[in-house]
Each structure stands twice: as structure tokens, then as C-alpha cells.
Amino acid sequence: MRSDVIQTLLVANRGEIACRIFRTCRDLGITTVAVYSDADDGALHVREADLAVRLPGAAPADTYLRGDLVVAAALAAGADAVHPGYGFLSENAAFAAAVQDAGLVWVGPPVKAIELMASKTRAKGLMAGAGVPLLAPVDPATAGEDDLPLLLKAAAGGGGRGMRIVRELGSLPSELLAAAAEAASAFGDGEVFAEPYVERGRHVEVQVMADEHDTVWALGTRDCSLQRRHQKVIEEAPAPGLDDALRARLHEAATAAARAVGYRGAGTVEFLVSADGRPYFLEMNTRLQVEHPVTEAVFGLDLVALQLRVAEGGALGPTPPSPSGHAVEARLYAEDPARDWQPQTGALLALDVPDAPGLRLDTGYTGGDTIGVHYDPMLAKVIAHAPTRAEAVRLLARALERARIHGPVTNRELLVRSLRHPDFTAARLDTGFYDRHLAALTAPAAGRDPARAALAAALAAAVRTTASGGPVPTRFGAWRNVPSGPQVKRYRSEPDGAEHEVAHRTPRTGTPEPHDAPGVRVRSVTPDRVTLELDGVARHFTVTADGVRVYVDTDAASYTFTVLPRFTDPATHTEPGSLLAPMPGTVVRLAEGLATGAPVEAGQPLIWLEAMKMEHRILAPASGTLTALHAAPGHQVEVGALLAVVQEDPAAIPVPEETA
CATH class of the missing domain: 3.40.50.20 (Rossmann fold)
Incomplete structure (x- = not known):
């Protein structure tokens, strides 16, 4: 041996x-x-x-x-x-x-196993021979209306790259070209195939572990249906709502897939489960998955330790341990879900997640690190394990809510609201979750009170200024019964851009207090903590200032503000119709025929930027004429760089009926 x-x-x-x-x-x-x-x-x-x-x-x-x-x-x-x-x-x-x-x-697994599963088209043929259920492929050249909707997929890769949903035959040729171009750029292989797109399907997978002694474990199921851009956001184990017969069928199919390629080590067999409970093989990932911690939590295993044992020639036990409880994982990304999931960069000042029984944090960052432009924007994974699904979901949502995350915009609030959404809590899961609910999940949340958070920031700043030897209330000569005028501070809430003006004064007691704020009583103020009594309820605000940025954390929400100057600098204004780079990245392509003088339509994609493993479309802000173009494929651009200018055509502006 x-x-x-x-x-x-x-x-x-x-x-x-x-x-x-x-x-x-x-x-x-x-x-x-x-x-x-x-x-x-x-x-x-x-x-x-x-x-x-x-x-x-x-x-x-x-x-x-x-x-x-x-x-x-x-x-x-x-x-x-x-x-x-x-x-x-x-x-x-x-x-x-x-x-x-x-x-x-x-x-890792044998080279031959990797080769056999590297191409999705070849893997599907192999799985068909092993009796694993499959979706029938569709030839794009002969596809008709009855075949719609279609899902185009890159044969050589994953992670959502080279993937497109086609709902109209007229768009099939262009989507094929776009998918092939993205696949070639990401994987060096432009092969794309088509299969039926299953509406309201669930992404369910089985973790397998195999050794060279003919033992194959099927370690339960995971549901990874909550995805953005075909990339997973929230995962859990076991997959909820599957009956015993379906679980057994998935385990059998995953084991058959592993045995068919002589697998060894950790791998994942992924399935699409239709709304009526029929499973279809998607692919086998011949590696450890991002979401492996939920399986580790439920089975009490260390999958990396098992990988090392198998690589050393060691044997697995005859059967895996019994599962216990439920685990849920959320991927914390530096991205703005409300702005087409744009990745964010910059200094990460704080990343503190509460430490409690049942919670686990896997991260590659700590406070003080910088999030760059070259790699995936995932900051961390937060995992909760509890006896029941409801308890695990509650624990994870609360941990994320109480986390201190200071720096670039993240998807933290989206994660909390997703975990508490009625469809998620009731386990009504499918891959279209964010297509249906994203607008509501990124709309201003009930219960948030940025005005009070801005007030806390202003009061803390007043104490901080006094403590640092800044301006203080001054008395000239004898006592004067003339109250000082209110101080005014302006803040812009990030990332929504709403502005808040706060007026406060500092009386002779030395403790600043709001000016004209009924229902608010100041209980205590320090440079980093403010306690306000709001309509009879004491609430605490933790304030962290970093240059012009201020972060305010409460027990149920977090706020980021930019301190605004009293007067706006005219030099900061940009020409109307300017298209600015929303992030650092690389220009990968332009719209066909795009050149200065070309007519454009409102909402038309003009420029494609690639940043942090994702493509982002820059859209025309209005119908009109492209009067300047400063972007070309291959150009590296910084955030805020001027890419193009569109001069709006007044004739294209709809005229209200009552004016016409």
C-alpha cells in the first residue's frame, strides 16, 4: 500500500x-x-x-x-x-x-478523473452511460420556439462565466457569440453548448469523498439555489424539503458519478432539481467547494484533513458519521447589489463578526487589509450551525447584522434581508430568487433611521473636536446669557447618496445636544459611543471616524457616511452625459460600430468592463449622440475615469400628454 x-x-x-x-x-x-x-x-x-x-x-x-x-x-x-x-x-x-x-x-483526484470531468459535454456523455439523469442537449442550429427558454453554458468552465439564458430565438445568435467570447476569455476554450433552462429549478449538490480502497461516501445534500449571476450567495445543508426517495436517488447518482471516473478525494456532484422534484446532472466539480463548511458542520468532519489522509494513501471508514442539525453559510462580498452587483475596492478598516457557539468565520482578510482589483470580491464566509434550520438561519442573520464591517460597500444587508425573507424562511428556494426579489431586498429597509445615525455621528464629532483641543465654547469677560448658535454638519449616506443635515449646540454642560429634535434626549456622548433616548427607548450608537468617512453601528443596522463640506466645489462637477468607470478594471469590448458621432439609445450597453472576475455593462444614460469615446479594448481604467460622453437628444425626451 x-x-x-x-x-x-x-x-x-x-x-x-x-x-x-x-x-x-x-x-x-x-x-x-x-x-x-x-x-x-x-x-x-x-x-x-x-x-x-x-x-x-x-x-x-x-x-x-x-x-x-x-x-x-x-x-x-x-x-x-x-x-x-x-x-x-x-x-x-x-x-x-x-x-x-x-x-x-x-x-486532489486522479488526473484522468479531472480530464474526464473537465468538459461538461464530455462529462454528460459519461454520466449518461452511468445511468445518471440528464437534461437532453439542444442543438442551437436547429432550436425552435418549443425549445425555449435555453441555457447556454461554457463547456470548459464554471462560476457563471459564459452562461446566458435565451428566451427569444432572435437573440440566440448574439448570445451564442457573447457566451463563446466570455468562455474563451475566462477558460481559453470558446466551446458553448445549450440545454433546456428549467424555470424555478433548485441547485442541489452532493458532497462525495472517496479513497483508493474503493470506498465512496455521499455526505448528504446542500442547497445552493440563492445565486447572483449564476454564482452562489447562500448555501445550506441538508437541502431542505427533499423527500427521502429523492435524497436517496441523489446519493446514488453522485456515488455512481464518482465511481464512473475512479474518483479519489473530495468532490461535488451538482444537480438541478425541477419544481416537480426531478433531478438532472449538471456537472462534477473535481475539487473542494467554497460551501464545504456547511457539510463539515453537519457531519462533524474536517474535509481538508480527509483530503490529506486520502492523498497519503489512507483509508476512509466504511461509512460516514451520522449528520446532526442544520448549517447555513453566507458569502460576504465587497460589492453593491443595488448597482448591478458592482465589485468594490479600497481599504477594509474593520471586519469583526461576533464570536458565539455555532458560528464560524472563514476569511482571507482582517481590518487594515486592502481589497484590490485583481481577484474575486469575496471577503469572508460566515457559517452558522444549530439543531434546526430555523435556529441556524436566525443565528446567522443576527451575526451578520451585528458585524462591524467598515470600508467598501458590501452585500451584508442583502444577506440579512435574504435570510429573513418569507420565501427563504419557508424554504421556497430556486435559482430565480434574486431575479424576483432583488429590487425589494435592496430598497430602503423599514426600521433604518439614517437621520438618527447622522445625529450620533455629529454629536460624537463635537466631543472629539473638543477632546482634541479644537474649538470650545468661549466666555469673554463676565457671564452672558446669550446662547451659542447651532453648529451644522452635513453627511452623505453611502451608497444611496442621501444627504442629512444635522444641527446641534454645545451648552455650558459640555455635552452636545441636538437642535430642534423633539423626542430625542442625549444620555451620554463620547468620541466613539453615543446613547440617545428616542421616544423613551435608549439606543446605543458606536461611531468610528476615518478621515471623511464615518461608520455608525447600532444593534440592528450599520450606516456609512461621508462628511460633506459646507460648500460644494464646482470643480467636482462633470459634463452631463459623462460615462464614468464605476470601478477599476479592463475594457474588454465595445458595442458593435461604437464610434464618436454614433447614435445611441437609452439603456443600450456601450462598454463592457471586466473587474474582479465579473463583466459589467456601461449603459447609455439617455438617447442621443456619442460625442466622445475614451475607451478601447484592453485599456486599464481607474474608478471615475471618463469612458465616453453621450449628448442627449431633446427630441427623444417623451413629452407629457398634458403638454403635447
Whole structure:
């Protein structure tokens, strides 16, 4: 029997997953090696590793996707094994072979298994032979109205790249071209296939673990239906609402899929479950999944430790442990869901999630780190485990609500509201959840009170100014019975842009108080904490100031403000119709025929930006003429960069009926 005892492990990845693997290695007494790009110099995964090797450059193609550099780094650091994590090279058969050719232990499945599952079209043919249920493919060249809607998918990749839903035959040719272009850019392979799109389908998957001694475990189910842009946001285990017969069928199909390719290690078999309960094979991910912690929580296992044991030639037990309770995971992203999920960058000042029984935080960031433009915008995963689903959901929602997250905009509020949405709490789940509910989930929430939060920020600022030796109430000569005039501060709420003006005064007691705010009584004020009695209820506000940004956290909400000057600088105004880059990124393509002087329609996509593994469309703000174009494919742009200018055509503005 083969036995390779791993002493030193290189993780060919970054961020959260590298930190998570290092945690298990520390428990097992294994020395850890990180690789890092120039953009990740000083990142958390580098700080936590025992050894680290630089990969010169910043872009993934020059660093984490360079298998030759990663293998060389492992040899240079004296590693005897490589773990790929997820993403990057984790499902690259050539990289797995190169690791083994270098005499290193590959902590992953056999090269042949990766090759067989690398192409979704080839994998579907293999699964059909193994008796796994499938959706029948559709030839786009002969597709008719009866075949709609269709789902176009990249054959060589995942993560939502190269994926399009087609509901009209007329749009099929253009969507095929767009999907193929995105697939070629993301995976180096432009092959795209089509299959029926299942309305209101659920994304359900089975975690498998296999060893080289012919043991295959099916470790329950996970539901990953809440997705944005075909990428998962909230996952849970077990998948709720499945009857025993369907669970058994999914387990049998997943086991058959693993055996069909001679699988070894951790993998995931993904299914689409229709509204009437019929399962269809989607793909097999030949790696660890982002959502693996919910399975670990329910089964009391460490899947990374099992991966290492199997890679060393060890055996699994004859049967897996019994599951217990329910687990839910939320992915915390630096992105703005209300603005087409735009990724956000900048300094992360604080990332503090409450520590409580049943809660787990997996992250690649701490306060003081910077969120850059080169990689996925996921900051952390927060996982809750409890005896029942309702308890786990409640625990997770409250933990996210109470977290202190200061810096770029995140999807935190969306996660809390999603977890508390009636459809989610009742387990009415499908992949169209955000298509139906996003507008409501990103609308101003009931119970939020930014005006009171801005008041707390102003009062704390007044005390902070006094404490730092700033202006204080002054008495000239004898006592004068003339009250001081109110001070006025202006704040802009982020990211909605609403402005709040706060008037306050500081009496002789030294404690500032609001001017003309009935129903409000100040109980205490310090530079970082304010307690106000609002209509008889005492509420606490924690205030953190960082330059012109102020963060106010309460027990049920968090607010971000920008301190505004008393007078607006005219130089900050931009020309009407200007299209500015909403984030740093790369211009990947322009609308066909786009040039200065071209007519454009309101809402027409003009420019496509790629940033943090996602494409973003820049739309025409109005119908009119393109009078300037400063973008071209391949250009790197910074946030706020001028991309184009559209001069609005007054004739295109609808005239009210009563005026016409």
C-alpha cells in the first residue's frame, strides 16, 4: 500500500481558502507554504503561512495560473505536497500531472478523473452511460420556439462565466457569440453548448469523498439555489424539503458519478432539481467547494484533513458519521447589489463578526487589509450551525447584522434581508430568487433611521473636536446669557447618496445636544459611543471616524457616511452625459460600430468592463449622440475615469400628454 506522509504542504491559492487549509495543517503538524502575487504582498494568507514564495506580477494569468511557477515554488520551499484549493488551477489536469511529475504529492483526484470531468459535454456523455439523469442537449442550429427558454453554458468552465439564458430565438445568435467570447476569455476554450433552462429549478449538490480502497461516501445534500449571476450567495445543508426517495436517488447518482471516473478525494456532484422534484446532472466539480463548511458542520468532519489522509494513501471508514442539525453559510462580498452587483475596492478598516457557539468565520482578510482589483470580491464566509434550520438561519442573520464591517460597500444587508425573507424562511428556494426579489431586498429597509445615525455621528464629532483641543465654547469677560448658535454638519449616506443635515449646540454642560429634535434626549456622548433616548427607548450608537468617512453601528443596522463640506466645489462637477468607470478594471469590448458621432439609445450597453472576475455593462444614460469615446479594448481604467460622453437628444425626451 502506498504511504506518502506529508510534512510540508504548498497551497496553490490565496485568500480565504489558503487560510482555511493552513488552519487544518497547523492542527496536523504540517508545515505550510504560501505563494503570493505582488498584489498580495502582506496578505493574510501570506502572514499565516510558515513559508512564502513570491510569484512576480499581479494578474492571475501571470501568477496563480502559472503552474510552472507554482511547482517551482513548491520545490524551492522544500514542500512535498501541493493542495490546489478551489478556482485557479484546482481543476487543471495538466497542473495536477506537473505536480506529480515533479515528485510531489497531489492533494486532489486522479488526473484522468479531472480530464474526464473537465468538459461538461464530455462529462454528460459519461454520466449518461452511468445511468445518471440528464437534461437532453439542444442543438442551437436547429432550436425552435418549443425549445425555449435555453441555457447556454461554457463547456470548459464554471462560476457563471459564459452562461446566458435565451428566451427569444432572435437573440440566440448574439448570445451564442457573447457566451463563446466570455468562455474563451475566462477558460481559453470558446466551446458553448445549450440545454433546456428549467424555470424555478433548485441547485442541489452532493458532497462525495472517496479513497483508493474503493470506498465512496455521499455526505448528504446542500442547497445552493440563492445565486447572483449564476454564482452562489447562500448555501445550506441538508437541502431542505427533499423527500427521502429523492435524497436517496441523489446519493446514488453522485456515488455512481464518482465511481464512473475512479474518483479519489473530495468532490461535488451538482444537480438541478425541477419544481416537480426531478433531478438532472449538471456537472462534477473535481475539487473542494467554497460551501464545504456547511457539510463539515453537519457531519462533524474536517474535509481538508480527509483530503490529506486520502492523498497519503489512507483509508476512509466504511461509512460516514451520522449528520446532526442544520448549517447555513453566507458569502460576504465587497460589492453593491443595488448597482448591478458592482465589485468594490479600497481599504477594509474593520471586519469583526461576533464570536458565539455555532458560528464560524472563514476569511482571507482582517481590518487594515486592502481589497484590490485583481481577484474575486469575496471577503469572508460566515457559517452558522444549530439543531434546526430555523435556529441556524436566525443565528446567522443576527451575526451578520451585528458585524462591524467598515470600508467598501458590501452585500451584508442583502444577506440579512435574504435570510429573513418569507420565501427563504419557508424554504421556497430556486435559482430565480434574486431575479424576483432583488429590487425589494435592496430598497430602503423599514426600521433604518439614517437621520438618527447622522445625529450620533455629529454629536460624537463635537466631543472629539473638543477632546482634541479644537474649538470650545468661549466666555469673554463676565457671564452672558446669550446662547451659542447651532453648529451644522452635513453627511452623505453611502451608497444611496442621501444627504442629512444635522444641527446641534454645545451648552455650558459640555455635552452636545441636538437642535430642534423633539423626542430625542442625549444620555451620554463620547468620541466613539453615543446613547440617545428616542421616544423613551435608549439606543446605543458606536461611531468610528476615518478621515471623511464615518461608520455608525447600532444593534440592528450599520450606516456609512461621508462628511460633506459646507460648500460644494464646482470643480467636482462633470459634463452631463459623462460615462464614468464605476470601478477599476479592463475594457474588454465595445458595442458593435461604437464610434464618436454614433447614435445611441437609452439603456443600450456601450462598454463592457471586466473587474474582479465579473463583466459589467456601461449603459447609455439617455438617447442621443456619442460625442466622445475614451475607451478601447484592453485599456486599464481607474474608478471615475471618463469612458465616453453621450449628448442627449431633446427630441427623444417623451413629452407629457398634458403638454403635447
